[in-house]
Amino acid sequence: MKKLQSSAAAAVLAAMSLVPLQAGAALFEDEEARRAILEIRARLTNMQNEINAKADKSNSLDLNNQNEQLRQEIARLRGQIEILTNELANAQKRQKDFYVDLDNRMRKLEPQTVTIDGKEFSVEQAEQRAYDTALAFFKAGDYKNAGASFYDFTRRYPNSGLAPSAQYWLGNTYYAQRDYKNAISAQQVVVRSYADSPKAADALLNIASCYLELKDRPSAKKALETLVAQYPGTPAAQTAQERLASLK
Structure with a gap:
């Protein structure tokens, strides 16, 4: 028991x-x-x-x-x-x-650390997705949606480490649509607001290309000279020197 x-x-x-x-x-x-x-x-x-x-x-x-x-x-x-x-x-x-x-x-x-143009910075997940979506539109040749997406990105994330690139690609969407005046305006924002970004030199090169498309050779030459003076040694400056030689 x-x-x-x-x-x-x-x-x-x-x-x-x-x-x-x-x-x-x-x-x-x-x-x-x-x-x-x-x-x-x-x-x-x-x-x-x-x-x-x-x-x-x-x-x-x-x-x-x-x-x-x-x-x-x-x-x-x-x-x-x-x-x-x-x-x-x-x-x-x-x-x-x-x-x-x-x-x-x-x-x-959680934010992720990314490196763009040799610079390392933290990016939120939603921020990265918005940028990737816009870039995917551009790569697919959908420049209208790419432009709208990059424009929205620059308004939502003005202090993002991706903002210089987003503004630069916004200018390229205008250029791809032959809207050269808006392309110049967009790239001038890169030069003024993100002068220390590697994208600034590329933006000046794009500005010069837009002026050439508009048959404004003096303005194109000035943009190329500014590029060579402010960003010497960069690939964009080397290209600018070659174009200056052809403009003489």
Whole structure:
């Protein structure tokens, strides 16, 4: 009798001891999982009390009947303990999956460090996606949507490390559509506002090309001379010198 009671108690206590060991590391803030575990612990405690209560009543029963009933009850309780232990494992897995998913989503929102034109800076995910979308339009030859997207980018992210490039490509979308006056205006913003950007030299070269398309050779020559003077040694300056030689 005492052996059966001890065996049942040991089974329950073993399951109860498993709960904090398995759940302690992961279950912190997931309220649903915490409630599930508290409920499982309460049910295991009730089982222990139930076994003790049945043992107290056993004195009034026939010894053989008592032993058989206890065996059946212990088997039933062990089955329930197995079910509860499985439920606990599932609750732990759900919370682990929850935190893994949450961590992945948080990482996607974190700024990333990128290098453009030799400069390293931090870029938000939404910011990078907006720039990539605009550039994809340009590469696909959809200059109208590319221009609209780059223009929107420069208004939404004026202080972005990608802003000089976005403004430069905006000028190129106008050039590709033969809108040379707007192309000049867009590239002049690069030269004025982002003079220390490598894109400034390229912008001056583009300005000179626009003036040549407009048959304004003096303005084209001036833009090329400014480029050579302000950005010597750059690939754009080398190209500018070659064009100046052809304009003489």
